[in-house]
Amino acid sequence: MEDKTYVPTGGDESKPLKTNFKLIVATNKDVIKLVMKNLFRRELFYRVNMNSTTIIIPSLNSRRNDIEDFIDYYIQILNIELGWNIKLVDLEVVRKLKSANWDDGNIRTLFGVIRKLHSSAVAGSRESIER
DSSP, X not given: OTTSEEOOTTOOTTSOEXXXXXXXXXXXXXXXXXXXXXXXXXXXXXXXXXXXXXXXXXXXXXXXXXXXXXXXXXXXXHHHHHTOOOOXXXXXXXXXXXXXXXXXXXXXXXXXXXXXXXXXXXXXXXXXXXX
């Protein structure tokens, strides 16, 4: 990675190929703790971490006030994607999603739940899931 060269699997190690790429990695784990417990390779951590920018996105549990905005945003996407016109979400649904434990989930998990709720709205009126 340091010299921007690589050898393909089974390739000739005396003829490394040049590359110009950006490596983007993401995790929901504390990699430093994993390195300390020998559960993540130290040298790989330092290679990936060299000249890098770390962006920490707080969990949904610490961003509960944003959940309603995420719901509104994703409902708009699903309305366009599926051709529906859901404008309002029941306040009880919003309250339950805001109070849910999101330890094992992230925004994709929330969006998956919203998609299931959106799909189940077919049984009711597509026009009025009240907020």
